[in-house]
Amino acid sequence: MPAPGSYRSRILAGTIASAALGMLGFSTIGFGAAVVGESRKVEITQKAPSGIDALKALYRRPASIPFPKDNPYTPEKAALGKKLYFDTRLSVTSAQSCASCHSPGFGWGDGLAVGVGHGMARLGRHSPTIVNAAWSAIFMWDGRLPTLEDQALGPIQSPGEMNMKLDDLMARLASIPEYKPMFETTFPGQGMKAKTLAQAIATYERTVVSERAPFDAWIEGSEKAISEDAKRGFALFNGKAQCAACHEGWNFTNEGFQDIGLPSTDIGRGEYLPGVIKMQHAFKTPGLREISRRSPFMHDGSLATLEAVVDHYDHGGVDRPSRSDLMRPLSLTAQDKADLVAFLKTLTSELEPTAVPVLPR
Amino acid sequence: MRTIALFTCVIVAGFSVGAFAATEMIHQQGRAFSVESISVKKGEAVTFLNDDTVPHNIMSASKGNEFNLGSQAPGTSTDVTFKEAGDVQVICAIHPRMKMMVKVTD
Ligand SMILES: [Cu+2]
Numbered sequence: 001m002p003a004p005g006s007y008r009s010r011i012l013a014g015t016i017a018s019a020a021l022g023m024l025g026f027s028t029i030g031f032g033a034a035v036v037g038e039s040r041k042v043e044i045t046q047k048a049p050s051g052i053d054a055l056k057a058l059y060r061r062p063a064s065i066p067f068p069k070d071n072p073y074t075p076e077k078a079a080l081g082k083k084l085y086f087d088t089r090l091s092v093t094s095a096q097s098c099a100s101c102h103s104p105g106f107g108w109g110d111g112l113a114v115g116v117g118h119g120m121a122r123l124g125r126h127s128p129t130i131v132n133a134a135w136s137a138i139f140m141w142d143g144r145l146p147t148l149e150d151q152a153l154g155p156i157q158s159p160g161e162m163n164m165k166l167d168d169l170m171a172r173l174a175s176i177p178e179y180k181p182m183f184e185t186t187f188p189g190q191g192m193k194a195k196t197l198a199q200a201i202a203t204y205e206r207t208v209v210s211e212r213a214p215f216d217a218w219i220e221g222s223e224k225a226i227s228e229d230a231k232r233g234f235a236l237f238n239g240k241a242q243c244a245a246c247h248e249g250w251n252f253t254n255e256g257f258q259d260i261g262l263p264s265t266d267i268g269r270g271e272y273l274p275g276v277i278k279m280q281h282a283f284k285t286p287g288l289r290e291i292s293r294r295s296p297f298m299h300d301g302s303l304a305t306l307e308a309v310v311d312h313y314d315h316g317g318v319d320r321p322s323r324s325d326l327m328r329p330l331s332l333t334a335q336d337k338a339d340l341v342a343f344l345k346t347l348t349s350e351l352e353p354t355a356v357p358v359l360p361r
Numbered sequence: 362m363r364t365i366a367l368f369t370c371v372i373v374a375g376f377s378v379g380a381f382a383a384t385e386m387i388h389q390q391g392r393a394f395s396v397e398s399i400s401v402k403k404g405e406a407v408t409f410l411n412d413d414t415v416p417h418n419i420m421s422a423s424k425g426n427e428f429n430l431g432s433q434a435p436g437t438s439t440d441v442t443f444k445e446a447g448d449v450q451v452i453c454a455i456h457p458r459m460k461m462m463v464k465v466t467d
Contacts (some may be wrong), residue, residue, distance in 0.1 A: 034441050034444060036440070137463060245414065278432050
């Protein structure tokens with residue numbers, strides 16, 4: 001379980017999970033009011049992509065970043081959001097910013113097994129990357145938040161993390177003369193409040209997109225962009241190793257939740273869906289972009305290297321009722337494993353340095 | 362010729378059993394339901410067919426019509442009969458993008 005008081009485990013747990021799923025009283029209902037018949041075997045014809053070109057097409061980069069209708073992009077908003085993202089004064093100690101745990105230097109994570117919160121206390125889970133968050137369908141390892149705007153305010157208020165009450169934060173920001181005019185210009189008629197703060201931070205976060213990696217050059221036709229090992233790894237990724245069942249599309253995730261059999265007591269999404277066996281120990285499938293900079297891996301940071309990750313999947317993990325049906329021993333050879341790792345490394349870009357903004361005084 | 366005719370009979374019989382069991386068929390392909398919403402009469406069954414490549418967990422927590430198909434393997438179908446009138450939100454617990462509404466009428 002996450003550390004007590006950690007935002008990751010606590011905040012408005014049931015309510016938010018229910019809201020996210022569009023339903024109430026989730027944890028108290030008993031299943032079986034609708035009548036469920038026997039399952040039958042059915043002959044189906046799977047439409048598998050034919051050939052390597054069709055497969056490559058599934059991984060093509062999108063042309064633009066999606067922004068939600070109720071928080072559209074403006075350059076001013078992104079610029080203000082960037083200042084707020086890097087501003088340590090958003091934490092009660094003025095020592096931590098969003099970037100403390102989601103740093104460009106570590107692929108927008110923190111390079112630690114589990115995050116470090118208020119008072120240097122260890123948190124319960126690995127700090128996820130914010131790369132490509134614009135494409136996420138649902139937020140946090142256990143999926144309890146429906147939007148990036150909600151997510152932006154979470155760690156700020158969590159006693160275990162930045163530990164800052166929103167009222168106190170808005171008062172503190174108002175006392176910094178240069179912030180007020182920025183908010184007024186960015187949000188005419190709305191100004192400084194928790195909502196606009198969250199909108200600005202979320203807008204900046206949506207601009208954090210993984211850059212072109214060798215893999216992108218390869219799927220666009222440059223045969224020499226990646227090694228022959230990596231090409232074999234891509235075939236394994238989509239075939240024998242079954243990675244693509246969850247790590248699909250250009251950001252290598254379908255935003256789904258699976259128990260991948262890690263020996264941890266954290267029940268993850270099971271906390272919000274107690275009646276659903278497959279959600280016990282289930283965590284959100286992370287994207288794989290910039291993966292080489294994001295070790296250690298998994299929700300608990302328990303696997304140090306990509307080799308260890310591949311070994312875990314090859315082994316199949318802890319066999320328990322909640323474990324995904326996709327998890328089972330894969331019988332990968334040493335060559336297969338090396339090829340998969342070679343492929344995964346092609347997903348990391350030559351990241352441009354991120355300039356730290358000059359902060360308002 | 363005789364064999365073919367017999368074979369056809371078996372198929373037709375198979376289909377009519379299916380038609381009797383449920384009036385609506387919902388497909389699941391590419392981690393999505395085939396429709397966003399459907400309307401059914403109270404007491405009518407809906408067939409949820411997993412014709413995707415991965416298991417799904419189709420369920421609903423809408424009051425009066427709660428159900429949970431557990432882990433539905435690819436290549437299986439299950440009928441669900443709705444007992445109460447109302448809007449039923451059906452989701453896949455594994456894949457948060459999979460959502461649909463079943464409007465159950467009296
Ligand atoms: Cu699903």
